[in-house]
Amino acid sequence: QSQSLNGYRKSCWYEEEIEENLRWCFALNSILHTGASQYQDIALLDTKPFGKALVIDGKLQSAEIDEFIYHECLVHPPLLHHPSPKNVFIMGGGEGSTARELLRHKTIDKVVMCDIDEEVVGFCKSYLVVNWEAFLDPRLEVIINDARGELEGKEESYDVIIGDLADPIEGGPCYKLYTKSFYEFTVKRRLKQGGIFVTQAGPAGIFSHTEVFSCIYNTLRQVFKYVVPYSAHIPSYADIWGWVMASDSPIELSAEELDVRMRERINEENRYLDGKTFSSASTLSKVVRKTLDNETNIYTEEAARFIHGHGKHA
Amino acid sequence: QSQSLNGYRKSCWYEEEIEENLRWCFALNSILHTGASQYQDIALLDTKPFGKALVIDGKLQSAEIDEFIYHECLVHPPLLHHPSPKNVFIMGGGEGSTARELLRHKTIDKVVMCDIDEEVVGFCKSYLVVNWEAFLDPRLEVIINDARGELEGKEESYDVIIGDLADPIEGGPCYKLYTKSFYEFTVKRRLKQGGIFVTQAGPAGIFSHTEVFSCIYNTLRQVFKYVVPYSAHIPSYADIWGWVMASDSPIELSAEELDVRMRERINEENRYLDGKTFSSASTLSKVVRKTLDNETNIYTEEAARFIHGHGKHA
Amino acid sequence: QSQSLNGYRKSCWYEEEIEENLRWCFALNSILHTGASQYQDIALLDTKPFGKALVIDGKLQSAEIDEFIYHECLVHPPLLHHPSPKNVFIMGGGEGSTARELLRHKTIDKVVMCDIDEEVVGFCKSYLVVNWEAFLDPRLEVIINDARGELEGKEESYDVIIGDLADPIEGGPCYKLYTKSFYEFTVKRRLKQGGIFVTQAGPAGIFSHTEVFSCIYNTLRQVFKYVVPYSAHIPSYADIWGWVMASDSPIELSAEELDVRMRERINEENRYLDGKTFSSASTLSKVVRKTLDNETNIYTEEAARFIHGHGKHA
Amino acid sequence: QSQSLNGYRKSCWYEEEIEENLRWCFALNSILHTGASQYQDIALLDTKPFGKALVIDGKLQSAEIDEFIYHECLVHPPLLHHPSPKNVFIMGGGEGSTARELLRHKTIDKVVMCDIDEEVVGFCKSYLVVNWEAFLDPRLEVIINDARGELEGKEESYDVIIGDLADPIEGGPCYKLYTKSFYEFTVKRRLKQGGIFVTQAGPAGIFSHTEVFSCIYNTLRQVFKYVVPYSAHIPSYADIWGWVMASDSPIELSAEELDVRMRERINEENRYLDGKTFSSASTLSKVVRKTLDNETNIYTEEAARFIHGHGKHA
Known part of the structure; x- marks a missing residue:
């Protein structure tokens, strides 16, 4: 039977x-x-x-069983490396999981989630039970707008800005949110002193990291003094995934310091990330390290590189 | 888009x-x-x-788009060849489509549908909109029981008995409803004078007809004087399908006579079957004719032949 | 194990x-x-x-296990209906199976196979063991050329012309070999007195026959006095397939007459086709008959109808 | 085109x-x-x-494009942590890639590959061009035998013993080569002073590591003083894979020391592994670390745990 x-x-x-x-x-x-x-x-x-x-x-x-890996990796490294993050701007993130992870931080006063697609936000708000609490949190403000327009149109600045967007596909809707000029003239100006920018950075496997990961990394290091790439395996993606943090202030904490801050600042325990996990995640394998070191491509308004594959939505 | x-x-x-x-x-x-x-x-x-x-x-x-082929072929040939069918017993048929086709015949007073699986009948009654009218027709009586037990336990006899059952798989739930002894001692005794039995008879393609079609045919010709096999292509099954009619009275009408009876007796026009279509359907191709002529296997209580493939439910 | x-x-x-x-x-x-x-x-x-x-x-x-259905249906009906076919022109047919079936006819002196694709012919000649004998038969002449150019460029006329071509897809390589003007001014002029044209005619299933079958039929009946459509199930195609014969002489033999001619004229017995099989094959089901009767589209040089699906090669 | x-x-x-x-x-x-x-x-x-x-x-x-990840991870960590490995015994490894990696070490005098399946060894010897040189190396001895019988039947002892076997599936052919008693009474006795054992250890992903990885780890730590689990993503496996090293001598080198030894001892550069890569590979993520710490199951002759999934062959 x-x-x-x-x-x-x-x-x-x-x-x-x-x-x-x-x-x-x-x-x-x-x-x-x-x-x-x-x-x-x-x-x-x-x-x-x-x-x-x-x-x-x-x-x-994102898949119920392992989306926590993606979202913990996107959110907690920048927030933990920041001395005291109070307000955060999410570009994209309409699913709500990024906001959910942010709102676990006790220091957080304000989260702005700016997604262009009202229907996607509505769909997720209705059906993703796991994020219902986050969508109801008074600290969350949801704005339906183009993230660039929103950042450029207002004066507010943030402790952390998060890119939770589709990969930079040439001609795709998000390409412009990965360019050197966008980072330089928009993101950086909206970061407070000591602020940290983080972005999802596409597949980061031994073969797939050349699609966009290395190029996002190289673009960010043209603009910021300190840039930290890291990666983790996401089973439902059938690949390693990558993220890049960037700041003009040093990003450097030991595994032990990270563990201490997690205990102090985050409600409930993480499922994926702890100090040692981040230490491993930010030590890339030889091939990937070499590609990143030697990458010369930069995302500019003029040029782009194509990716066919997983893309996070805008 | x-x-x-x-x-x-x-x-x-x-x-x-x-x-x-x-x-x-x-x-x-x-x-x-x-x-x-x-x-x-x-x-x-x-x-x-x-x-x-x-x-x-x-x-x-059964698939919405072409179930009419299966059900018209199962129902109309025996009813049309019968001089005046008034009551019919369906073994299986829980989907309701067989009853629906029967109830289109103006001569019909009573249809007994005897299916073993109450949940399947309930499921179809709830969700198959196309059969709602049939399920509400006062001429239809639905009985949840084993068809054999039902036929043997009651005295009533029928103008037409219809086998709308899963294929005779050895060890399967319906095998016993395809055996020589069942046809001889149960079905035949419940047919009125001039009554016709029909059964779905599994795949009837140039290769697949040896699975059960030829054997059902051969079993029936051990028991009945007149046996008519026929077949039709059902796109969603990706194969030709077969049916066999059997009676102790001659089953012989020209295409024209069938067309006349259809016009007289059936409400609304058939979508698949007319006289010429049946004439073609009952003229089997060379290979199939030869296999049927030469088939020696008989379904008995003791022996069975295995089929892996499409099976109509009990 | x-x-x-x-x-x-x-x-x-x-x-x-x-x-x-x-x-x-x-x-x-x-x-x-x-x-x-x-x-x-x-x-x-x-x-x-x-x-x-x-x-x-x-x-x-074509698949080893059932290509005989396609090729027997393409070749034997026109040859058998012809009083004494001596020479045949095949448009396409590079696989060699059409020639193989033709060469089984004792009356045949000459088969011209005209396929545009030298590599396909070479590939089939090398690898399709079942057609090796046919390719070596001195009665077969293989010409690499466009069938239209070949027919128009020479004076020879034929008892039977066979279209073994890809379906008439708009913009496809074979569309022009299915048009009214091609039939009228090229094919018909190359047929001897009493000659018969036959063509494969695409899928002929209860839903798929509207793609090209009905239109090929309708185009041919604009040009020839007698047109006979027929069909058969080909398991590996997961569909019914169609063919159309056309002539200015009557095409009318009983199943018995066909059987007699098969025994007299064809070496070895057919695997698929006999008189009754053709009788069933040429009695189309109601829906298909109606579409064919009512079809108004004609393939002309100007217009075309698109088919996505199985296509026989040129 | x-x-x-x-x-x-x-x-x-x-x-x-x-x-x-x-x-x-x-x-x-x-x-x-x-x-x-x-x-x-x-x-x-x-x-x-x-x-x-x-x-x-x-x-x-194994797949051509990424088998180097698996085989570098299996071979180089134990050989590099050993002060001067001269002879190595491979249980299984019939593919030849494990031997190939071993023979790149300048210190190696002798490699014994003991695989039970002569046909698999012959197949790989014939078709895996990339390992032809290794199969011809005079330092390689190929023995067709059960690895256990071979180790127990001879007196020779080794600097490194490598388990390149199918996962320990209950009832499977390799289960007995993962048990506590096998490690204790066979493997350990055939290791020289300072010798290191390594085994492939099945999938090690965030969900899949509970299948066999944690249990192989826990079994080995019952027998050896020092046990080092590590893992790497193998794209063609669609998962993280695990290995475990074990010894009664400390296994502890910094990333820099590993890099020095690689340069000194290994012909040509590794494609996957360097010091930092191993440092990351041997720092497991939180969930996996916890499962390994808390694992209580031990593979014994009596009990087993089932795995459905990738299995390396014997």
Whole structure:
């Protein structure tokens, strides 16, 4: 009986082209919700191997079972390295998980989440139960706007700015939010003294890190004095993922110091990140280190590099 | 926009193993309902190529777009060849489509549908909108019971008895409803004078007809004087399907006579079947005719032949 | 042991998109040969369900296990209906199977196969063992040329002309060989008195027959007095396939007459076709008959209809 | 033209069930060789994303493009931590890549590779061009035998013993080569003073490390004073992979010391491993560290834990 139960359920599959010649397929329990916005198509699937999965334009954005890895890695390293982060600006992040992680920090007074896609934000607000509390937190302000326009149009500055955006694909909607001039003339001016910028930085595997990771890193080191790349394996992405922190103040804490700050500042314990984990995550493997050291490409308004693959949504 | 819309929607697939080495895959819009009974698992899928699809234990039972072929072929040939069919007994048929086709016949007073699986009947009653009218027709009596027990336990006899059951798989739930002794001592005794028995008879393609079709045919010709096998292509099954009519009275009408009776007796026009279509359907191709002529296997209580493939549910 | 043997072998699959939302997948034993011509890519696969399979541009052309259905249906009906066919012109047919079937007819003196793609012909000549004998038959002349140019450039006329070409896709290489003007001014003029033209005519299933089958039929009946459409299920195509015969002389033999001619004229027995099989094949089902009767589209040099799906190669 | 070329080539896929509900699919160029031994089925595939891939019993063993990660991680850490490794015993390793990496060490006099499956060794010797030089190296002795029998039946002892075996699946062929008693009474007795044992240790991802990695670690720490687990992402496995080193002498070198020894002892530069890479690889993430610390299961002759997934061959 239970065998036949599995039998038919395994008949339905979600299939993603990681690359043109590589597919990653999850057995489905159900297709929970589907929708479309002006910009994107969106679906919430219930998958057998990874739980509920948010899919935008046919690309997995985050899966219930391991989205904590992505979001802890995006949020906690910059906040912990900052002496006392009070306000944060999220570019994108409409899913709500980035805000959720931020709001666990006791020092945080104000989180601005600025996502361009109202429907995606609404969809996630309605269906992602795990972020309901965050969406109701009075410290969170949700703005529907282009992140660039929002940052440039207002005077406020932030302790931490977070890029939770789709990868910089040439011609894609987010490319302009990864350029040298954007970092120099917009992001940097909206960071307070000692402020830290962090961005998701695409796949960072031994082969895939050349797609955008090395280039994001190289672009940021043209603009900021201190730049720290790090990475972690995300099972549902079938790859290592990368992030880059950048600041004009030193970013340097030992594993022990990070552990102390986590205990002091963060409500409840992290599931993925602790001091040693970050220490390992920020020690890249030989090939990746070399590519990053030698990278010469810079994202400018004029040029771009293409990525086919996982992209975080705007 | 519409391209990306298709993009993500094509990410979800229903996949069926027609045989161990052959798969048939439909893009999914959604998984509408899933359920499980004491006997079987059941799902209603919304597929792109074939519309709503009823799947039991991982096997496609019927698809919105072409189930009319299966059900017209199962129901109308025996009813039309009968001089004046008034009451009919359906073994299985819980989906409701067989009853629906029967109730289109003006001569029909009474339809007994006897299906063993209450949950499947309930599921179909709830979700298969196309059969709602049939389920509400006062001429239909639904009985939840084993068809054999039901036929043997009561005195009533019928103008037409219909086998709308899963294929006779050795050890399977329906095997006993395809045996010579069942036909001889149960079915035949419950047919009125001039009565006709019909059964679905599994795949009838040039290679697949040896699985059960020829054997069902051969078993029936041991018991009845007149036996008429016929077949039709069902796109969603990716194969030709077979049925066999059997009676002790001659089954012989020209295409023209069938057309006349259809016009006289059936409400609304058939979508698939007319006189010429039946004439073609009952003229089997050379290979199939030869296998049927030469078949020596008989389904008995003792022996069985295995089929892996499409099975109609009990 | 044998289980594990099956285990790994089932890991490799050939996958074909029948339509955008429908896939047909065969387990692979091996990829025997691959090649490319100026016009097309070509592969010979060893598949588990259908044996060796010829694939051109990602579309299955013919499978070892059931190509005899396609080729017997293409060749024998016109040859048998002709009183005494001596010479035949094949447009396309580079695979060699059409020639093979023709050369089984004792009346045949000369077969001209005119295919545009030298590499495909060479590939098939090398690898399709089943057609080696035909390729060596002195009655066969292989010409590498555009069929239209060849027919128009020479004076010779034929008892039978056969179209074994890819479907008439708008903008495709074969569209012009399905137009009214081509039939009228080229084909008809190269047919001898009493000559018969036949062409493969694309999918002819209950849904798929509207793609090109009905239109090919309607185009031919603008040009010829007698037109006979017929169809057969080809398992490896997952569909019914269609052919159309056309002539200015009546095409009318009973099943018995066909059987007699087969015995007299054809070496060895047919595997698929006999008189009754053709009788069934040429009695189309209601829906298809109606579409054909009512079809108004005509293939002209100016207009075309698109088909996505199986296409026979030029 | 090149588009259509890709078109048909993408029609053939290798498909692996990573878990029951998770598939990993590679587009195929060709199926190069297939074979079967007394124990296993074996195939060499040419895949588009990962190059030539060795598949045993339907499980990917190693892919041309990234097998260097697995084999560098298996071989170099123990050899580098050993003061002067001269002779090494490989349990399994029939592919030849482990021997290849060992033979790059200038200190090595003798490598014994003991694999039970003569056909697999022969297959790899014939087809894996990258290991031809290693198979011809006079320092390599290949023995076809059960590794346990071989170690117990001879007197020789080794500087390093390497377990390059399939995962310890209950009832599987290699389970006994992962038990406490095997480590205690066989492996340890065949290690010279200061000797180091290393074994591949199955998947080590944030979810998958509980399958066998933690248990192999815990079994080894019952037997050896110093035990070092480490891990690395292998793209073709779609997961992090683990290894465990064990010794009764301390295993402790800084990243700098490792880099010095690599330069001194290893011919040509490593592609994956350097000092910092190992430092990161041996700093496990929080969840994995905790599971390993708290693991209580021990592989004994009596008990086992099941793994479904990637398994290295014996």
